[in-house]
Amino acid sequence: MNRLTRSLFFLVMAFLYIPMVVVVLFSFNHSLHSLIWHGWTWQWYSKLWHDALLAKVTWHSLCLGFSAAFISTVLGAVVSYSLYRYRFFGRRLISGLLIVLIVIPDLVMAIALMILFRSAHVSFGFVTLFLAHVSFCLPFSVMVISNRLSDLNPQLLLAAEDLGASLWQQWWWVMIPAMRSALLVSALLSFMLSFDDVVISFFVSGPNYVTLPLHVYAMAKLGANPEINALCSLLLLLTVAVVLISQRLLGKKT
């Protein structure tokens, strides 16, 4: 049983990785259409570098990613802390809603948000994208931070209180250092979720504010080309970096 499952594991990994490796490899291929290897080149990357439209949508996605990651992490910390520290009315309801937000299909959430924004007369653009991204990042932030808090000795806060720490001092000197790695992971993951999102952005973006994944989607619909290969390779690189960093952070026990 062991040998069989283990070989299946590597087969499945091959299935998952071969397409990605091929894309990365062919982003260095000199030929425009052919699958035949024509030698190494950086030309597709330099072409990306000089693409003004691409620069604009990347800038959009970065702004969106950073602001959504920051706000959802801050809110996530506040929500997790309240869930951890206080027993209040509606506590279960809030954690239940957060779980619903995680399992609900993106599309359903997208339509709901779109209808909400439409009926509130919010013009589609950065604001709608930002609100939508915060709302799908927040449950993940809460999950990551709450997970860390559940390992935290609740006596630490009592000890700080006993030693005369004010509420602010408890936050700055005890809670934030204790949650530090979880806050970073939450920010990284939220950034990643926001930076990669297609489905929700598709419905809540405006013509003047297109994000990078939407741009890639529009290009990919026209068929494959080496420039998208290069772009996708860069996006994959970013993901690998984020996963590596967050694993390091989560693995470290402090």
Next chain:
Amino acid sequence: MSVSLNGNIKEGLFHWHGLHYRELFQPLYARLLWQSFEFSFVTTLTCVLLGYPVALALATMPKRWKPICLMLLLIPFWSSSLVRIYALLTLLKAKGLINGALLYLGIIKMPLPLLYTKVAVIIGQVYTLLPFMILPIYVLLDEYDSSWIEAAKDLGASSTQLFWRIFWPYSLPAVGSGVMCVFLPAMTLFYIPSLLGDRSSLMLGNVIQEQIMNQDNWPGGAATSLLLTAALLVFTLVYRALFHKKRGGRLG
């Protein structure tokens, strides 16, 4: 979603005349709904069949290899699924690597029509969603106690019995949440059929996208997504009924 039930709120955009729900039962919709269901079912089944052994292999991996193998799984899990679908597209296209290799080896004379088929859509869905099946099962299996294996073997259980009597019942809730993580997105990830499929392989997600973005048929779109939400609700309830009684309220 309530908009589709609740009539003329804004701008007269949404008119309630019961039509949108009746639309859902027209032959075209019924066919698409059935097709989405079929596709998602096949995708989910394939994911369980492939994902379970992979999760088991990962959980029973020697300690030295585990972190690296887990990393191998986490990278596709967190990668943009659009990028990954695009990668698959380059592989499957008529002049793609697979056809190229088969032609080169002389197995086929003409490029196979791999892309823009129903099979391509299903492969794409499995490719995208497989990590979402593996991870929850792995997380649960990873907590198993190695003394169970020893105890079971000591009591004379064969490997098959070990699996069916111990691992399978233990991991069933995780399989349940894996199914939730695969089945519903499979119905709704509209860009997979639209990049890999043709007109005949459209799914519910495409219908909603089409209704809202191109036909400006908002109530129709909202009604369709309400249907999806109802499906989600039924799923969740079934899941809870099946698994929540036995264990405490843990998030699988």
Next chain:
Amino acid sequence: MQQSIITCRDLVWQPKKTAFSLQAIDLDIYVGEFLTLLGPSGCGKTSLLRLLGGLIEPASGDLLLRGKRINGLDAAHRPINMVFQNYALFPFMSVADNVGFALRCQGIRGEAYHQRISEILEKVHLTGFEKRYPSELSGGQQQRVAIARALINKPSVLLLDEPMSALDKQIKRSLRRELKSLQKELGITFVMVTHDQEEALSMSDRIVLMREGRIVQIDTPRGMYESPKTLYAAQFIGEANIFRLPVKSVHDKSLIVTLCDRTFLIKKPLKHEEITTHVNLIIRPEDFQAWDSSEIESDKLYLPGRVESVIYKGSTVELQVILSDGTPVSVTEFFDETDETLDYRCGESVHLSWQAGWEVVLNDDS
């Protein structure tokens, strides 16, 4: 009369929505003593500690510190600090940062800050450990850091909330000794909560035994063990054989009871009017002696029984004996170089006697 530092007068604490409460707590805590609050979980000992620390407020009654009423004064303003369960050191701060936490909270910085830290670290013998982190310390060192952290504001009383509850047995023993000697050196009043009677007996000057939100008995460890005032105290502290016996007759200074068809004359510690139809006779296992039939002349004054099990414990042997009337009894025999006959087998018949006057006689607990 010793001078008391904390006085509780008729303290009542009644949390909302729970049946649990603290009732009529009267307690004097003396300067420099090591006091232990002992009882099973749910007896209210931790709540009482939190009342003293100001983490919760009493519903009525007076809490006095050196004669001054401190009800309503919040935790930060009481000269009372706490050592938490498993110490609750901040894992991401160095020893110096942990110890100086309370000073930083008051905005004390610079020369004074560092000097106070080195002073206190010297007192707990941790000079040179300033830059270490809690994870790099042994259990004993962690305990001393926790005490130093709590002592930095020079409190008059230190509260310890089951400080060693999660540690293993070996470490516990040495930490107890260390804690006790540190308390003697520092001369500060310690109030410790524990559910471990061995811990309470070995460390305290006085023990406060609690049950269901009330104080049952306050006594020295020895007094608590040798003259328990209730059956509950007898059972909770140490092992006890309790015989509930009908009273045959009551005399001026004694009473007569029957056990295993034999009559025994027992000195009467209870007042005449307190004696009802039954009394409880309490005999500690080590107060019993077991003899075999060759060692006794007549079995009139002995309790006949049969050995059910023998547990060898190094310096002692523990016997389970079933008396002729079916009552199970625990007996502990100490090894003695001169006594060669301390060898028991299961099923063997034995005769038990106890040192007259070492028994305790109690009524049923109300």
